[in-house]
């Protein structure tokens with residue numbers, strides 16, 4: 001291990017691991033502040049410590065105002081005491097998106113028949129709910145085929161919507177299965193600021209551990225001390241060693257060292273965190289391409305998964321994010337987070353139509369169990385507000 005690489009640095013501090021959200025320093029939880037600085041200020045080299053004005057080695061919280069409070073540090077992991085089944089969690093998580101669609105459908109179809117006017121209103125509703133024009137057109141075409149000029153209930157419309165969404169998304173349902181032949185199986189997490197990359201890494205690490213795999217994490221977001229701390233806390237919580245360097249270190253070099261270390265330790269899965277970057281900042285995007293190139297020097301098949309983390313609350317902007325990250329880093333799969341905080345969950349359908357990228361997981365809350373394996377049919381029915389009793393699918397994630 002080189003002198004700049006350390007494993008589980010924060011493991012030496014005896015403290016109760018706070019939730020990942022708690023260790024984000026002030027001004028970063030909304031992500032606009034830290035992210036804007038980072039995206040505005042970076043030059044061509046990955047070495048420039050631009051975002052954090054106080055790079056200070058292992059003393060990550062020189063400014064007391066930035067440090068998590070005692071209360072925050074001691075807060076227990078936000079795992080729910082009582083776990084409802086996965087579909088209830090999904091339905092609860094998607095309630096805002098689903099309410100927008102269900103209420104809209106009810107408003108259009110109460111005591112009205114399916115005619116050009118109601119079909120136009122339905123098309124508008126689906127587009128404003130971010131499903132995109134192709135999906136909206138498919139739903140209305142399907143309905144019109146059998147029901148034009150006839151009475152139709154809002155329930156029938158929601159069933160048709162669920163059917164169309166499920167058909168669109170079903171081919172993209174793909175589990176994230178590290179290949180045992182890769183030692184390590186390298187997963188690179190990418191996305192814009194605050195999308196949920198680091199939190200999702202923690203949740204994934206826990207899932208892999210639960211499956212009996214050894215996991216190592218690499219703190220590739222070298223721009224912010226708090227980002228390194230955040231990942232380290234997840235490492236402590238999940239028992240995964242964390243490879244980190246000082247703030248401002250070259251992220252590609254760190255990723256390279258992490259693969260070497262994971263090989264040396266015969267680790268099954270290495271998950272590499274990266275700094276959030278806006279898709280239109282070319283210098284930052286180039287740096288991502290550099291990380292991918294450098295990883296290939298040790299293993300030409302790496303990274304084995306390039307996971308784009310998308311925050312559902314951004315709605316249609318997710319489309320341009322997917323395009324830019326796909327172009328620069330060869331995205332292999334998607335994870336959509338924060339579906340619980342938005343009425344814009346329909347954007348997953350628009351993404352499916354445009355990119356056909358596998359969807360591995362969705363985030364419907366902040367606890368580990370809120371990262372659910374993507375189930376197209378369950379998602380479609382929860383989104384369309386179709387009752388749980390009619391579900392025919394089995395249990396999932």
Ligand SMILES: Nc1nc2c(ncn2[C@@H]2O[C@H](COP(=O)(O)OP(=O)(O)OP(=O)(O)O)[C@@H](O)[C@H]2O)c(=O)[nH]1
Pocket residue numbers: 020021024029031035191192193194195196197198199200221227274275276277309336337338339340341362363364365366370
């Ligand atoms: N409600 C909700 N919050 C989430 C979800 N996933 C992540 N978050 C929260 O989103 C915030 C940002 O998450 P991070 O994991 O720090 O995001 P990031 O992409 O690593 O951010 P940067 O490192 O700044 O680019 C945190 O407060 C998380 O707890 C989710 O599915 N639902």
Ligand SMILES: [Mg+2]
Pocket residue numbers: 197198199221227273274276
């Ligand atoms: Mg992060």
